[in-house]
Amino acid sequence: MGIIELNDVSLSFGEHHILQNLSIDFWEGHIHAVVGPNGAGKSTLAHTIMGLPEYRSHKGDILFEGKSIKNLSINERAKLGITLAWQEPARFHGISVENFIQRAGNRNGEGQSAREVLDLVGLDPDRYLVRDVDATLSGGERKRIELASIVAMKPKVVLMDEPDSGVDIDAINSIFEVLASLREQGTTVIMITHSGEVLKHADHAFLLCNGALVDKGSVEKLSSYFERRCVPCKHKNVPDKEVLV
Amino acid sequence: MSNKSALERLLSTINMHQHSFGPNVAHVEIHGNEVLNRTLVDGLKVESSETSSGVDVKIVVESGVVIENPVYFCFGMLENGLQHIKMDVHFKEGAKAHFISHCTFSAASEVEHLMDAVIHLDANAEYTYFERHIHSNEKGIKVVPKARVFLGDSSRFSTEFELIRGRVGLIDIDYEAECGDNSVLELLSRISGREDDLIKIREAGWLKGANSRGLLTSNIAVRNRARAEILNELTATAPGAKGHVDCNEIVQDQGQAKAIPIVDCRHPKAHITHEAAIGSVDSKQLQTLMSRGLDEEDAVEMIIQGLLRK
Numbered sequence: 001m002g003i004i005e006l007n008d009v010s011l012s013f014g015e016h017h018i019l020q021n022l023s024i025d026f027w028e029g030h031i032h033a034v035v036g037p038n039g040a041g042k043s044t045l046a047h048t049i050m051g052l053p054e055y056r057s058h059k060g061d062i063l064f065e066g067k068s069i070k071n072l073s074i075n076e077r078a079k080l081g082i083t084l085a086w087q088e089p090a091r092f093h094g095i096s097v098e099n100f101i102q103r104a105g106n107r108n109g110e111g112q113s114a115r116e117v118l119d120l121v122g123l124d125p126d127r128y129l130v131r132d133v134d135a136t137l138s139g140g141e142r143k144r145i146e147l148a149s150i151v152a153m154k155p156k157v158v159l160m161d162e163p164d165s166g167v168d169i170d171a172i173n174s175i176f177e178v179l180a181s182l183r184e185q186g187t188t189v190i191m192i193t194h195s196g197e198v199l200k201h202a203d204h205a206f207l208l209c210n211g212a213l214v215d216k217g218s219v220e221k222l223s224s225y226f227e228r229r230c231v232p233c234k235h236k237n238v239p240d241k242e243v244l245v
Numbered sequence: 246m247s248n249k250s251a252l253e254r255l256l257s258t259i260n261m262h263q264h265s266f267g268p269n270v271a272h273v274e275i276h277g278n279e280v281l282n283r284t285l286v287d288g289l290k291v292e293s294s295e296t297s298s299g300v301d302v303k304i305v306v307e308s309g310v311v312i313e314n315p316v317y318f319c320f321g322m323l324e325n326g327l328q329h330i331k332m333d334v335h336f337k338e339g340a341k342a343h344f345i346s347h348c349t350f351s352a353a354s355e356v357e358h359l360m361d362a363v364i365h366l367d368a369n370a371e372y373t374y375f376e377r378h379i380h381s382n383e384k385g386i387k388v389v390p391k392a393r394v395f396l397g398d399s400s401r402f403s404t405e406f407e408l409i410r411g412r413v414g415l416i417d418i419d420y421e422a423e424c425g426d427n428s429v430l431e432l433l434s435r436i437s438g439r440e441d442d443l444i445k446i447r448e449a450g451w452l453k454g455a456n457s458r459g460l461l462t463s464n465i466a467v468r469n470r471a472r473a474e475i476l477n478e479l480t481a482t483a484p485g486a487k488g489h490v491d492c493n494e495i496v497q498d499q500g501q502a503k504a505i506p507i508v509d510c511r512h513p514k515a516h517i518t519h520e521a522a523i524g525s526v527d528s529k530q531l532q533t534l535m536s537r538g539l540d541e542e543d544a545v546e547m548i549i550q551g552l553l554r555k
Binding site for chain 1: 554
């Protein structure tokens, strides 16, 4: 049994079928990658698990630790320990990095201090604690601050949408170190990516195409398939029927 | 009420006392139409005359004088009534000072506070002005500040207006500024309205000097049935003049907000931009905070307080 289980989850917006009959178990304490080309439904999957309002009308069920979370709001899911890091983190006028991280750390009263988690993500607390989480920070800095806020809340499940988006090579290495450290503490990480490089940092992978699960298994197996079949694919998000699992 | 007692009461409304000010700190306190205290420093002249409904104040910062500590003004009304302040401010060449004004009407329910200011900055002068309003929770406060500002060459005028404690009632701001060569104009307003408060702001900057700069920023929140009408206008008529109008308004409940940015560029080497974000709380900000476990109400409040924060 996974810590997060999707049971026959489908989501449509009008005529567009974004997720199609997805049944997936995300095992506890692993780093999972959900890989696929642009438009495959990967981010939608993350947003659906997090319970963003636009994605709540899905069919099927989502279980967390064996119980349905289908009717729970975002913050109710977050209080259970599920959280999401956006591909492009939000900017907050007038909210300091310290305040932003501290409020996240209040989830269960056991969060780490803002100073500690900034250190973990490779940002100097003396420089960053007093700054605002606004446009004066680069996208990469905000990405690391968002990750710091997630570490502070000691989550059980982290949904990371494109962890390498907008960050330099040093920052991405630091992000992967933090994700590995979260795994060591028992946190389940679900990375959304279309990058073969990011995929290599996972323990297990799922391949999506056109909202459907095409394959799942080891990183080696899916990495090879993804590079060979998906990257050069001319048929955007039309999975080969033969390989549907 | 004696002057001393009025002064103590006035300062207590802004959590300050006579001894809060150091020996080299200038401060002036005005209650209704009475100047309760005037403590000055070298290079700063403040002349005042009491009128039937307020005080006429003439402020001069002498040429080349740099006042190290902030200069504090406190305007207040402990009882209901009208307070009309006329200010004539002159920063002579190279003068620099930072003024902090507290306008406190927290103990009154029916107050009309009118401010008419004319501000002249000579060349290379720098005047930064922070005005904090502290109102009661009654609806009967009316604040009408008007200012005409003239910026000499290479001068700088930065002002910040804050009204986030107590009810706004009615506020009707009207600022106009003319900017000389290489001068800098910055006007920032942070106001929170609720119930049936009405916030009206008109700010106009005329970048008539070469390479002059202007930034007009309004950060407003309206809740319940409060309304905001913001008109920000920048006109550039000189080469190298640059300006930006930035209006952020968060609307909650049945609040209403209207922003009219006017950017008027009359020189091919001038450049003005504007940006406005008006409406409910940004959904991505809200969802981010909620995904960290904050309840929706707490997340909205955190975003609004951030917008209104200094």
